[in-house]
Amino acid sequence: MADEELQQIQAIVIMLVMERNRLATAHPAAKKNITTINKALKKELGNIETDIAEHIAKHHADLAALLNSVKGVYVSKRGWFGALFFRLIPFWL
Numbered sequence: 001m002a003d004e005e006l007q008q009i010q011a012i013v014i015m016l017v018m019e020r021n022r023l024a025t026a027h028p029a030a031k032k033n034i035t036t037i038n039k040a041l042k043k044e045l046g047n048i049e050t051d052i053a054e055h056i057a058k059h060h061a062d063l064a065a066l067l068n069s070v071k072g073v074y075v076s077k078r079g080w081f082g083a084l085f086f087r088l089i090p091f092w093l
Contacts, residue, residue, distance in 0.1 A: 016041045
């Protein structure tokens with residue numbers, strides 16, 4: 001994964017964490033808007049996961065099978081995160 005792509009993922013995760021923190025202390029009138037932003041960020045993160053999983057399935061199926069055999073690591077149709085995600089982005093909740 002290129003550094004720029006990883007930085008994009010990290011930026012989305014940082015924004016998601018920030019919005020979750022804001023939600024905890026937000027005025028009730030603002031909570032709906034913050035929740036909408038959270039949903040959009042989660043959707044974008046899911047889209048990125050799907051793109052990565054499709055690329056791995058298309059170009060690295062043998063590697064995906066090998067990774068799936070390791071406890072705590074998985075490559076699914078929806079996303080690849082598992083233990084690899086925590087290694088790349090350690091501040092995820």
